[in-house]
Amino acid sequence: MNDHVRVRADDWGQDGVDTDVPNAARMYDYYLGGLHNFPADREMAQRVVGAYPALPGVLQLNRAFLRRAVRYLVRQGIRQFIDLGSGLPTVGNVHEVAQAEAPDARIVYVDVDPTAVLHSRLMLVGNPGATVLQLDLRNPEQVLSHRDLRWQIDLSQPVALLTVAVMHFIGDADDPVGIMGAYGAEVASGSYMVLSHASGDNEPEAAEKITALYARTGNPMYFRPRAEIEAIFGDFELVPPGLVVPNEWHPELADAPLAEIGNVSGYCGVARKP
Numbered sequence: 001m002n003d004h005v006r007v008r009a010d011d012w013g014q015d016g017v018d019t020d021v022p023n024a025a026r027m028y029d030y031y032l033g034g035l036h037n038f039p040a041d042r043e044m045a046q047r048v049v050g051a052y053p054a055l056p057g058v059l060q061l062n063r064a065f066l067r068r069a070v071r072y073l074v075r076q077g078i079r080q081f082i083d084l085g086s087g088l089p090t091v092g093n094v095h096e097v098a099q100a101e102a103p104d105a106r107i108v109y110v111d112v113d114p115t116a117v118l119h120s121r122l123m124l125v126g127n128p129g130a131t132v133l134q135l136d137l138r139n140p141e142q143v144l145s146h147r148d149l150r151w152q153i154d155l156s157q158p159v160a161l162l163t164v165a166v167m168h169f170i171g172d173a174d175d176p177v178g179i180m181g182a183y184g185a186e187v188a189s190g191s192y193m194v195l196s197h198a199s200g201d202n203e204p205e206a207a208e209k210i211t212a213l214y215a216r217t218g219n220p221m222y223f224r225p226r227a228e229i230e231a232i233f234g235d236f237e238l239v240p241p242g243l244v245v246p247n248e249w250h251p252e253l254a255d256a257p258l259a260e261i262g263n264v265s266g267y268c269g270v271a272r273k274p
């Protein structure tokens with residue numbers, strides 16, 4: 001990929017974006033082959049891939065899980081999606097998958113990163129069923145009471161709360177279980193939570209190295225054991241097949257054959273509010 005087609009810092013035109021500090025949203029974009037990243041992001045991302053060469057493949061599997069989960073939920077009748085930590089737009093975004101199955105589906109993307117929000121906003125021009133908000137997901141009350149969210153989402157009806165590859169950026173001090181519990185308390189019975197989360201259970205050495213590298217970015221990362229990840233679902237009940245490695249979650253819903261990679265450092269699952 002040629003550097004001249006990548007974004008340049010002086011083209012960015014965004015206040016408050018420090019392009020010298022590696023950033024999780026832009027590093028993730030780099031792993032997925034995107035163009036919205038800078039030299040500091042690429043250098044750190046290359047170090048992380050050096051420590052864990054399977055990472056880009058794992059993240060493709062994460063995106064593939066996200067698409068299957070959205071497809072599954074639309075088929076359960078869900079028409080409202082709140083995507084917390086939605087990231088930079090990439091192939092197969094939530095609104096594309098959901099609205100392809102159900103044109104009346106409504107989506108609110110939430111991300112704290114100004115770059116992710118700017119590019120999501122550009123992508124959503126002309127789509128009245130989708131909105132993006134620049135907010136910190138650690139403030140559930142602020143997110144759920146936002147006027148633009150309420151315009152799009154009727155909280156008296158079931159919604160899907162998506163927290164995909166993001167809660168591992170929330171430290172224990174911020175209480176991930178409490179945060180998702182606060183969202184869960186405000187949504188209707190029959191709502192769902194979609195979660196994927198990095199874990200060191202299968203590859204502890206890689207997790208240790210990645211944790212050390214991310215500690216030097218603006219977004220430290222927290223790998224968690226399976227039981228702590230499952231706890232984030234709170235009183236939502238996991239639907240079959242439960243909390244599993246990505247390829248084991250409803251592979252029959254895939255839009256393309258799933259790549260096979262051995263051990264995967266993460267779990268994913270979908271749970272329903274009784």
Ligand SMILES: C[S@@+](CC[C@H](N)C(=O)[O-])C[C@H]1O[C@@H](n2cnc3c(N)ncnc32)[C@H](O)[C@@H]1O
Nearest residue numbers: 025028085086087111112113136137164165166
């Ligand atoms: C690895 S990306 C995941 C993107 C997408 N959910 C996916 O799975 O493809 C993590 C995203 O979470 C966002 N994020 C991290 N902490 C956040 C917070 N406190 N509030 C909102 N977004 C956050 C980052 O900016 C980044 O865009």
